[in-house]
Amino acid sequence: MKRAARYIIFYGFLFGVWFLLAKLKIWPPYLFPTPWGVWEELYGGFKDHTYWIAIAVSMRRVLLGYLISVVLGMILGLGISGNKFLEETMGGLLVSLQSLPSICWWPLALLWFGLSQNAILFVVIMGSLLSVTLAMEDGRKQMPKIFGQAGRNLGAKGFKLFWYVLLPASLPFIVSGLKQGWAFAWRSLITAEMLYMSMGLGQVLMMGRDFSNMSAVVAVMILIIALGYLVDGVVFKGMERHLQNKWGLAPSV
Amino acid sequence: MNASLQNFRFPAAPRTPVRTGGKIGPASVPGPVLIPAAETAKVRLNEISLSYRTQTGERLLALDRINLEVRPGEFVCIVGPSGCGKSTLLHLIAGLHHQTAGEILIDNKPVEGPGTDRIMIFQDHGLFPWLTVAQNVEFGLKMKGVAKAEREEKTQHYLRLVHLAKFEKSYIHQLSGGMRQRVAIARALATEPDVLLMDEPFAALDAQTRDLLHDELERIWSDTGSTIIFVTHNVREAVRLGDRVVLLTFRPGRVKSEFSVDRPRPRHLEDPEVALTARGILDELREEINRSLEAEYAAGVKPRIDPGDQA
Numbered sequence: 173m174k175r176a177a178r179y180i181i182f183y184g185f186l187f188g189v190w191f192l193l194a195k196l197k198i199w200p201p202y203l204f205p206t207p208w209g210v211w212e213e214l215y216g217g218f219k220d221h222t223y224w225i226a227i228a229v230s231m232r233r234v235l236l237g238y239l240i241s242v243v244l245g246m247i248l249g250l251g252i253s254g255n256k257f258l259e260e261t262m263g264g265l266l267v268s269l270q271s272l273p274s275i276c277w278w279p280l281a282l283l284w285f286g287l288s289q290n291a292i293l294f295v296v297i298m299g300s301l302l303s304v305t306l307a308m309e310d311g312r313k314q315m316p317k318i319f320g321q322a323g324r325n326l327g328a329k330g331f332k333l334f335w336y337v338l339l340p341a342s343l344p345f346i347v348s349g350l351k352q353g354w355a356f357a358w359r360s361l362i363t364a365e366m367l368y369m370s371m372g373l374g375q376v377l378m379m380g381r382d383f384s385n386m387s388a389v390v391a392v393m394i395l396i397i398a399l400g401y402l403v404d405g406v407v408f409k410g411m412e413r414h415l416q417n418k419w420g421l422a423p424s425v
Numbered sequence: 426m427n428a429s430l431q432n433f434r435f436p437a438a439p440r441t442p443v444r445t446g447g448k449i450g451p452a453s454v455p456g457p458v459l460i461p462a463a464e465t466a467k468v469r470l471n472e473i474s475l476s477y478r479t480q481t482g483e484r485l486l487a488l489d490r491i492n493l494e495v496r497p498g499e500f501v502c503i504v505g506p507s508g509c510g511k512s513t514l515l516h517l518i519a520g521l522h523h524q525t526a527g528e529i530l531i532d533n534k535p536v537e538g539p540g541t542d543r544i545m546i547f548q549d550h551g552l553f554p555w556l557t558v559a560q561n562v563e564f565g566l567k568m569k570g571v572a573k574a575e576r577e578e579k580t581q582h583y584l585r586l587v588h589l590a591k592f593e594k595s596y597i598h599q600l601s602g603g604m605r606q607r608v609a610i611a612r613a614l615a616t617e618p619d620v621l622l623m624d625e626p627f628a629a630l631d632a633q634t635r636d637l638l639h640d641e642l643e644r645i646w647s648d649t650g651s652t653i654i655f656v657t658h659n660v661r662e663a664v665r666l667g668d669r670v671v672l673l674t675f676r677p678g679r680v681k682s683e684f685s686v687d688r689p690r691p692r693h694l695e696d697p698e699v700a701l702t703a704r705g706i707l708d709e710l711r712e713e714i715n716r717s718l719e720a721e722y723a724a725g726v727k728p729r730i731d732p733g734d735q736a
Contacts, residue, residue, distance in 0.1 A: 322551035326565035340555040420598025
């Protein structure tokens with residue numbers, strides 16, 4: 173209850189300042205959007221389905237790219253953590269590659285895949301693959317060895333060992349990495365979409381700029397934040413809570 | 426072979442009445458020569474050695490030519506100072522690691538890897554926290570591909586056996602330490618193994634819970650007739666439970682001596698006879714503990730033993 177009150181006060185204040193500044197008309201609306209302008213934009217955008225389509229297109233892409241990253245990253249991460257040579261060599265390379273913003277892959281993606289869906293997908297995958305791989309590698313190392321031993325002892329081997337033992341055993345250790353991977357995937361997607369006639373949220377954002385429609389720009393920014401937060405807060409928080417309940421871990425603050 | 430045929434003498438003139446059949450003496454230590462070829466041993470260790478390279482690059486001999494034979498349905502306890510490789514020995518029998526030399530035979534067939542005929546019970550139980558109690562118990566059966574109905578039936582049976590039927594839907598972290606070990610026992614029994622390998626399973630439990638689990642384990646053992654190899658550092662526990670107690674030396678682990686415990690069951694930790702028997706074993710164990718301490722002090726913080734010095 174107290175927490176809710178704090179939220180209301182904080183966001184109320186923020187909104188109030190925005191409202192006030194807009195009312196004072198210090199800057200023209202094409203530089204400083206008004207709350208009611210943004211509201212109209214959001215309302216209209218959803219009403220004529222522009223935003224619904226953009227959200228559907230973007231979500232589909234990011235989910236596909238993220239899914240591929242997770243599967244590839246888990247395989248890579250397990251492979252690397254299981255091999256001392258790879259761990260020393262590949263491990264270091266991956267960490268250094270992580271300092272490369274994923275949009276740096278865009279020129280390469282264009283040459284490889286042309287100006288297409290696949291180029292965007294590639295950038296999304298490159299954005300999140302590294303975090304997932306590193307998280308999996310780390311998670312495998314942190315996971316108590318006894319689970320693997322007990323699993324093998326009870327007759328699990330090969331894929332069954334991975335699926336029924338190693339994967340669930342490492343989940344609490346990789347969930348933060350998966351979350352980070354998601355955030356990278358989402359950012360990479362929006363960046364890539366801004367560079368290409370893509371129908372996604374990124375393109376709608378750029379259209380706002382092209383028409384000097386500041387309200388539309390802010391409206392789409394709000395949508396991007398809201399969607400990213402929604403997945404983080406609902407999907408990943410839910411997953412964390414689920415794991416905490418099962419494992420009896422102290423809830424992270 | 427180390428002095429494994431040393432005489433062990435019963436402490437003189439026990440004042441407490443000795444029950445009939447209560448006798449302790451040096452058991453014959455099976456060496457490769459002593460084992461009759463056609464004997465039906467459940468588990469047979471032939472000259473098992475294990476050495477590994479430490480991080481500093483030296484070779485460390487952990488187990489040195491261990492010979493041991495376990496009859497079907499026998500309850501054998503292995504005691505020794507910490508660092509004697511007694512847990513490692515269980516891992517070898519379980520097929521989780523591989524020995525450097527020698528052979529492990531189960532029903533005369535060599536161990537090649539893990540198998541559900543030998544199930545291990547770990548000190549920190551190794552239960553899967555992402556599964557419920559019932560799912561943990563049926564795990565081995567699921568891996569075997571046993572049909573769901575049969576799995577459920579067996580799970581129920583073994584949960585009842587360890588008195589945990591009411592907790593089938595609980596998660597592991599919701600259980601007490603003693604309950605967790607009972608789940609581990611049920612999980613191990615569910616695959617109906619011939620051999621139970623227990624690695625200090627009750628070491629982390631409080632005394633009352635341990636007493637209770639001793640009783641339960643003994644009951645389950647006599648119900649199921651399984652062969653049990655039980656590793657512990659607690660000599661009284663070994664005498665309380667075992668048909669036979671095998672004492673290992675400090676690094677490298679060798680069979681120092683064996684004691685058969687012919688006392689009637691159920692025994693109790695507080696029985697004077699158990700205590701007396703335990704004291705005899707403890708005297709020998711103490712030599713090994715002293716050696717392990719000397720080794721640790723001589724090497725400073727990190728014990729560093731040259732296997733060549735041990736002979």
